[in-house]
Amino acid sequence: MLKNRYLSANEHYRRKFGGKVYKLALDGGMTCPNRDGTLDTRGCIFCSKGGSGEFAEPYTGDVSAQIARAVLRISSKTKADKYIAYFQNYTNTYAPADKLERLFGAAAEHPSIVALSVGTRPDCLPDEAMRVLERINKRLPVYVELGLQTIHEDTAQYIRRGYKTEIYDDAVKRLHDIGINVITHLIIGLPGENKDRILQSVRYAAAIGTDGIKLQLLHVLKNTDLESAYLRGEFRVLEPDEYADILCSAIELLPAHVVVHRITGDPPKKLLVAPQWSANKKVVLAYINDIFEKRNIIQGRHADYI
Numbered sequence: 001m002l003k004n005r006y007l008s009a010n011e012h013y014r015r016k017f018g019g020k021v022y023k024l025a026l027d028g029g030m031t032c033p034n035r036d037g038t039l040d041t042r043g044c045i046f047c048s049k050g051g052s053g054e055f056a057e058p059y060t061g062d063v064s065a066q067i068a069r070a071v072l073r074i075s076s077k078t079k080a081d082k083y084i085a086y087f088q089n090y091t092n093t094y095a096p097a098d099k100l101e102r103l104f105g106a107a108a109e110h111p112s113i114v115a116l117s118v119g120t121r122p123d124c125l126p127d128e129a130m131r132v133l134e135r136i137n138k139r140l141p142v143y144v145e146l147g148l149q150t151i152h153e154d155t156a157q158y159i160r161r162g163y164k165t166e167i168y169d170d171a172v173k174r175l176h177d178i179g180i181n182v183i184t185h186l187i188i189g190l191p192g193e194n195k196d197r198i199l200q201s202v203r204y205a206a207a208i209g210t211d212g213i214k215l216q217l218l219h220v221l222k223n224t225d226l227e228s229a230y231l232r233g234e235f236r237v238l239e240p241d242e243y244a245d246i247l248c249s250a251i252e253l254l255p256a257h258v259v260v261h262r263i264t265g266d267p268p269k270k271l272l273v274a275p276q277w278s279a280n281k282k283v284v285l286a287y288i289n290d291i292f293e294k295r296n297i298i299q300g301r302h303a304d305y306i
């Protein structure tokens, strides 16, 4: 029987960089317009105080030292000797261009770093930030990760995303114009979103031309407004079989070249309210792999991926 292959990040990196590559989560010392009062002070409804980057190496102002500490911390757990500097917390282009230049430039100079991945919002890519990204991208590959979460404006308003979906479309185009690889983040299981609506977002991101995708289960974390809504009974979280079904369908409709960078999240256990079944990543992955096998989905290279 024909297998439905998808291109995992591991394989993509192996092919691009010639071996195992590990992503180092770093805090770039930024904030976010959804938190500093520019758009809002409350943040997206699901976002934790750590700006969705609880596992990132803390910001010290010396990115080389941050990278060295992050490498030391994970080197016993991985065989990788090449790393991607992943600026994860908050909005990593939300700073003056000279700060971005110093930060990204220092990361790019580190001998173990083969690429940068910059998590940001599509509405935080002014021309000066784009010029910095373009310059760094000439030295080593830059991936920009855009937190889209959904294409549906009603859900976007509910989660307080703070920008319209057309801003995302424009950001993808501008990033592509300067040769930057785009990874789109989508959340599976947002309140008010059924399978059809979630798949519409996946289809949309693929049609706009995203190069990669991160699919993440909705986690309800402590001390967020999402937690309050959950405790008031305003929505329910997905069961594992529902999540796996939507995930499989999402992967099945992605074009062959789109890299799947994430198929689940890694919630901070101390903060996780629901769903509790998602606390153990190994169990979740085993479950997903089981469903993948039943639906004939395997990680692997498409024949037409070059």
Ligand code: SF4
Residues within 6 Å of the ligand: 032, 033, 034, 035, 042, 043, 044, 047, 048, 051, 052, 089, 090, 091, 121, 147
């Ligand atoms: S844009 Fe990102 S960092 Fe800012 S509040 Fe939303 S999820 Fe958190």
